[in-house]
Amino acid sequence: MSLRSRPASSADARGRTRRKGRGAAPQTVVVVDSAVLIRHVIADYLRSCGYTVVEAATSDEALIVFKNRQIIIDAMLCDIEVAGSMNGFELARAARTIHPGIEIALAGSVLSSAKAAANLCDSGPHLGRPYDPQGVAEYIKQMLAKRRTAD
Secondary structure (H helix, E strand, C coil), X not given: CCCEEECCCCXXXXXXXXXXXXXXXXXXEEEECCCHHHHHHHHHHXXXXXXXXXXXXXXXXXXXXXXXXXXXXXXXXXXXXXXXXXXXXXXXXXXXXXXXXXXXXXXXXHXXXXXXXXHHCCCCCCECCCCCHHHHHHHHHHHHHHHHHHC
């Protein structure tokens, strides 16, 4: 398994306990992508933006992260064609079952999105690949800001 977790600050994402206020610790984003170079680049960029990032190479690895109640997950960025027993759409549904308040950004090509959506989805991908790092960071920032105003 190739889970990589490097927090943006000195806090360890795996050791964080449930926080009372949203400002108590950096927000945590799970980046799920089978392409290691793409995953590392976008994860490192998100870390430079102040997020704690947990990386998963497959949907199965991501599920392990989601089931770990010690990790507080705020958002997930996932390739819809991620390797594993589930595709990105199925993983998004599972993630929302485990973490009902999680924000999810799905990424994929138009063709793969249309195929997967026709088979399974209630919403299409939000971002295209290859990733524009600044666009991803801005999308996640807006997604999490919307949630804060709703709380």
